[in-house]
Amino acid sequence: MNLHEYQAKLRFAEFGIPVPRGKVAFNANEAYEIAKELGGVTVVKAQVHAGGRGKAGGVKVAKTPEDAREHASKILGMNIKGHTVNKVLVDPGANIKGEIYLAVTNDRAARKPLIMASAEGGMDIEEVNRVSPEKIVRVHVDPLIGLRGYQITELASGINLPHDLWKQFEKIAMGLYNCYVGSDATLCEINPLAVVEEYGQTILKALDGKMTIDGNGLGRHPELETLRDTSEEPQEEITARESDLSYVKLDGQIGCMVNGAGLAMATMDMTAHFGEQYGIGPANFLDVGGGADPDQVAAALRIILSDKNVKAILINIFGGITRCDDVARGIITAMSEVPTQLPIIVRLIGTNQEEGLAIINSANLTNMTGAKTLYEAAQKAVEAVRGAK
Amino acid sequence: MAILIDKNTKLVVQGITGKQGRFHAQQMIEYGTNVVGGVRAGKGGEWVLGKPVFDTVKAAREATGANCSIIYVPAEGAADAILEAVDAEVELIVCITERIPIQDMMKVRAILDHSKSRLLGANCPGLLTPGQSKVGIMPGYIATPGPVGVVSKSGTLTYEAVYALTQRGIGQTTCVGIGGDPINGTSFLDVLQMFEEDPNTEKVVLIGEIGGTDEQKAADFIDKHMTKPVVAFIAGQRAPEGKTMGHAGALVEGNVGTAAEKIEKLKSVGVKVAAYPEQIPDLIMQ
Numbered sequence: 001m002n003l004h005e006y007q008a009k010l011r012f013a014e015f016g017i018p019v020p021r022g023k024v025a026f027n028a029n030e031a032y033e034i035a036k037e038l039g040g041v042t043v044v045k046a047q048v049h050a051g052g053r054g055k056a057g058g059v060k061v062a063k064t065p066e067d068a069r070e071h072a073s074k075i076l077g078m079n080i081k082g083h084t085v086n087k088v089l090v091d092p093g094a095n096i097k098g099e100i101y102l103a104v105t106n107d108r109a110a111r112k113p114l115i116m117a118s119a120e121g122g123m124d125i126e127e128v129n130r131v132s133p134e135k136i137v138r139v140h141v142d143p144l145i146g147l148r149g150y151q152i153t154e155l156a157s158g159i160n161l162p163h164d165l166w167k168q169f170e171k172i173a174m175g176l177y178n179c180y181v182g183s184d185a186t187l188c189e190i191n192p193l194a195v196v197e198e199y200g201q202t203i204l205k206a207l208d209g210k211m212t213i214d215g216n217g218l219g220r221h222p223e224l225e226t227l228r229d230t231s232e233e234p235q236e237e238i239t240a241r242e243s244d245l246s247y248v249k250l251d252g253q254i255g256c257m258v259n260g261a262g263l264a265m266a267t268m269d270m271t272a273h274f275g276e277q278y279g280i281g282p283a284n285f286l287d288v289g290g291g292a293d294p295d296q297v298a299a300a301l302r303i304i305l306s307d308k309n310v311k312a313i314l315i316n317i318f319g320g321i322t323r324c325d326d327v328a329r330g331i332i333t334a335m336s337e338v339p340t341q342l343p344i345i346v347r348l349i350g351t352n353q354e355e356g357l358a359i360i361n362s363a364n365l366t367n368m369t370g371a372k373t374l375y376e377a378a379q380k381a382v383e384a385v386r387g388a389k
Numbered sequence: 390m391a392i393l394i395d396k397n398t399k400l401v402v403q404g405i406t407g408k409q410g411r412f413h414a415q416q417m418i419e420y421g422t423n424v425v426g427g428v429r430a431g432k433g434g435e436w437v438l439g440k441p442v443f444d445t446v447k448a449a450r451e452a453t454g455a456n457c458s459i460i461y462v463p464a465e466g467a468a469d470a471i472l473e474a475v476d477a478e479v480e481l482i483v484c485i486t487e488r489i490p491i492q493d494m495m496k497v498r499a500i501l502d503h504s505k506s507r508l509l510g511a512n513c514p515g516l517l518t519p520g521q522s523k524v525g526i527m528p529g530y531i532a533t534p535g536p537v538g539v540v541s542k543s544g545t546l547t548y549e550a551v552y553a554l555t556q557r558g559i560g561q562t563t564c565v566g567i568g569g570d571p572i573n574g575t576s577f578l579d580v581l582q583m584f585e586e587d588p589n590t591e592k593v594v595l596i597g598e599i600g601g602t603d604e605q606k607a608a609d610f611i612d613k614h615m616t617k618p619v620v621a622f623i624a625g626q627r628a629p630e631g632k633t634m635g636h637a638g639a640l641v642e643g644n645v646g647t648a649a650e651k652i653e654k655l656k657s658v659g660v661k662v663a664a665y666p667e668q669i670p671d672l673i674m675q
Contacts (some may be wrong), residue, residue, distance in 0.1 A: 106491055108571045108601050108638075111498045126643060143495040184490050216464065216637060217490035246635040250627070261569060261635025262543020262598055263666075265624035269648075270665055272627045282627060287635040318545040318552075320528035350552065351528060373667055374549075 001213045004047040006089045007227045008209035011183060012190070015175040018205045022091030031072030034090040035065040041093030044071040049232050050081040051124075058085065061093065083232045094207060099192035100159065101125055101136075102173060104180040106187075113141040115177065117155040121192035147177040165195065168204045183224060184217025236284070236303050243299040245288060252281030253311040253385045255304035255342075257297070259318060261287045267316045270378035280385045283310045288317075294330030301338045312384035313344045314377055324348040324356025332363050343384035344368045347377040391518040391563045392538070392583040392590070393481060393509075394457065398522045401455040401479075402427040403446065403462060403470050405437050409485075410461035413526050414438055417459075420529040422522045425453035446477040459515065459524050460484040467511060468493035475506045482574070483524050484511035491637070494572040501574060508574025512636065514544040514566035527551075527564060535560015537673060538584035540577060541596035542569050542603075542636065546624060549666045550596055557670040562590045569636025571600065577607035585615050592618050592673055595660075597651060599625035600639045604651040612658035620672040621655050622663040623648045 003011065009019040022038070024047065025031035035042040042065075046058030053059050058080050062068035068090055078085045099121030107114035118136045120128045128135055137158030139151045152173045156166050172193065180188045189210040196205050218225050230238050240247030246261065254271045258264035268282040275281050284304065288296045304310055317327050327348060335344075344367055348356040357370045371377035400417070404410035405427025415438055418424050426441045426449045433444030443449035446458060458474045460467060460483065467486040474482040475497075489511050501508055509516060515525010519532040526544070531552040539554075539561055541547040551564050565580050567573055577595060584590045593615075597604040604623065611619050626648040628634050630641045641647050652662050661672045 106495070106571070111495055111572045113492075113495065142499060143492065144499050181492065184492055186491065214491050215633075216488040217492065219465065220490070248629070248632045248634060250629065258545075260543060260545030261639060262541070262546030262596065262624045263549060265598060265628060265634055265639070266546055266549075266622070266666055268628070269624065269626045273665065285628070285632075285634050318548050320526075320531070320545065320548050350531065350548065375665060375667055 001215055001218065001228055002049045003211040003213065003227055004049070004229060005045065005209055006047055008188075008211040009206060011211060012175065012179060012206050012209055015179040015182070017172050017175045017179070017190070018203065019209070020091040020094065020205065020207060022089050024087050024089055025072055026087050028069045028073035028076065031088055031090050032065045032069035035062060035068035038090065038092045042068050043091045043093055044068050044075060045089045045091065046075050046078060046080060046085040047087045047089050048080050048083045048085045049229070050083045053080060056080045086231050091207070094194060094205065095197040096194045097197055097202065098195035100161070100195070100204070101128070101191045102176060102193045103187065103189035103191070104177050104185070107140065110140055113143055113177070113180065115139050115141060115147065115151070115155065115173065117159050119159040121194070125191060141177065146181070147174060165202070165204060172204055172206070183211065184214045184220060185211055186214050187212040236307055239306070240286070240303050243296070243303070245286060245296065245300055245303065247303060248285040249307065250282050250284050251309065252283045253309055254280065254381045255283045255307065255310040255313040256316070257286050257288055257300045257304060257313065258316045259288050263316065263318060267314065267374065267378070270374055271314065271381055274378050275382040275385065278382065278386055280382050283307055294333050297330045298334035298337050301334050305338060305340055305342070310342065311388040312381050313342055314381040315344065315346045316374060316377060317348050319348060319350035319352065319356065323352045324350055325352045325359055328356035328359035332359065335365060341367055343388070345371050345377050345380045345384065347371040347374060391521060392580070392587050393516055393563060393565065394518050394522045394524055396423070396521040398457050398524065399423050399425045399453060399455045400524055401425060401446065401449045401453065401458045403458055403460045403474065405429060405440070405442060406432050407461055411437060413461060414440070416529070417523050420523040422524060425455050446473045446479065450477045450479060455479065457481040457483070457524060460486055462486060464488040464490075468497050471497050471508060472500060475500060475504045478505050480505065481507050481509065483509045483513070483515050484574070485513065485515060485526060487512040488637070489570070491570075491572060494570065498572055498574070509565070510568040510570070510573060512570040513568030513573070514547065516563060516565045518563045519561055525566065527566070531555055532564055533560040536562065536589060536591035537594060538562045538587065538590040538592070539564040539594045539596070540580040540584070541566055542598050542638070543596060543624065546596055546666060550594060550622065550669050553667055553670050554594070554673065557674070559670055559673055562587060569598070569638050571638035577603050578610045581607055581610055581615060585617060590617065592620065594669055594673065595619055595621040597621065597623045598636065598639050599623075599628050599634065599641050599648050600636070600646040602646065605654045608654045608658045608660065611660060619660045620663060620669055621660050622666055622669055623651045623655070
């Protein structure tokens with residue numbers, strides 16, 4: 001689960017990291033009021049789950065509250081990489097003297113947390129990594145011991161941070177690591193961690209923030225679950241999560257219902273394998289769970305049917321411990337609860353597959369066809385979509 | 390011969406009193422696995438399916454001589470259950486539980502690295518040595534003894550491949566599900582090494598998916614150390630970037646972990662890569 005910049009910065013502040021005292025506005029007048037309250041120059045920033053906000057025109061500097069209102073009215077409703085902007089953050093302007101990058105993330109290959117710093121802050125870190133990877137200092141943290149002071153020294157000296165900023169930097173790095181652990185995050189990123197002049201002092205401040213939370217850790221952080229912003233998610237994905245189904249919306253026409261994530265991916269691949277030449281492909285990834293329970297099948301069917309692009313449905317179930325005849329009965333029951341005229345191709349394999357297929361065939365549902373192999377099922381689904389066009 | 394488990398494996402079931410644990414314990418006993426007992430704190434002294442229940446893994450190990458444990462406890466207690474088995478020095482720990490927070494698994498890994506135990510999973514279907522022992526949730530009848538070793542990140546996709554092999558009369562030494570989590574106990578590389586050393590395994594099937602670099606590392610290992618032919622299948626060729634496809638580990642990050650990258654790498658070291666799962670037996674027979 002991704003947090004918005006303003007949510008991430010509020011969380012950082014809870015861990016002692018200095019952040020600007022901006023506020024979120026949902027309309028242009030609120031942006032005006034916030035800018036007026038802050039006084040001076042402000043920055044109006046789109047709050048949207050997409051990168052490259054600046055390049056897309058989603059971040060603007062405002063000299064006056066009127067400017068802030070003007071910018072907010074343009075940014076709100078803007079589409080950034082397919083995401084509509086519903087709110088803006090109005091932050092006070094800062095007198096920036098330098099920009100650092102600082103992040104904690106999971107290093108999957110090393111199986112450890114990784115803390116990274118770079119003197120090349122404010123830029124796209126992936127670009128820095130591509131052009132000059134040596135400019136990123138990386139330190140692995142032992143998850144049993146946690147981040148140690150000497151490791152922060154390695155980072156600070158590695159990026160040539162002036163000595164007078166080390167104390168602040170240590171507090172921020174430790175705060176960021178604690179935030180990562182205390183939030184079950186998979187990423188906590190400050191970019192830029194800016195060197196700013198404020199009231200005659202030089203301080204480090206997190207001007208931008210990004211956080212991703214491990215969905216499997218959310219149970220331990222109910223306060224973070226309330227930060228979930230579903231306004232940018234497809235309705236189908238929200239419904240699927242509520243039904244405890246694993247679903248990802250795609251842009252094809254074949255609704256796929258499969259038990260098991262690996263098999264679900266393989267099924268998607270097969271529909272594209274046959275359909276690509278006709279512009280046909282999978283409408284979704286959907287794992288109904290290994291057991292293909294009838295209630296889950298019905299819920300899955302509802303979600304697939306709510307996607308108006310879907311022209312055919314492919315059900316691919318491997319009956320392992322679950323028997324295919326039980327699954328077949330579940331599918332028939334689900335069909336009576338969620339009727340549809342769309343062509344449905346059912347492939348059942350594994351325990352009692354013959355009995356399962358017989359149940360599907362004898363149900364006399366004219367729109368439903370059986371298939372013996374995944375190969376055949378995918379071909380039939382593609383043909384069905386072509387016929388429907 | 391086989392790898393990891395055989396008819397001498399003595400299994401203890403952690404979470405045997407729960408719905409899943411009890412159901413699968415029954416299935417394993419029916420398959421012929423030597424289940425010697427179960428563990429559930431607070432239920433020590435009871436009996437389930439004719440097997441003694443112990444309060445701790447340590448007590449179960451002392452009383453039964455168990456050398457393998459399987460974990461069917463909910464995600465919030467799963468890391469604890471693994472650590473308990475490590476502490477009891479169980480040689481092979483198989484964790485079926487899914488949705489364990491990744492930071493828990495990082496800690497578990499750090500402890501495992503300095504222990505006497507091997508972990509398989511989490512979020513895996515377990516493993517099966519046809520005709521000898523089944524530890525996990527794989528349907529037993531789909532497999533049959535033979536010369537092919539199977540290693541996979543997926544559950545039902547493995548069943549699909551194993552079943553297809555069995556239907557064509559090609560048996561298996563051991564079928565191993567390493568699981569779909571980003572941080573797990575046993576990698577492709579570990580299992581490939583075991584298959585390479587197992588005299589009864591002649592060929593190997595590797596079933597991977599998008600996300601991470603495990604398949605790429607496997608390719609390097611195959612290139613340098615394997616004499617036995619490997620056939621592979623990689624799921625998720627049409628997966629969009631930045632979306633988790635069911636398995637927590639099945640996620641393309643930036644341009645790292647795409648199916649295309651993995652397929653290309655495997656092909657470059659001479660691995661035959663199937664275009665779809667049903668093609669695997671054809672490539673094995675070639």
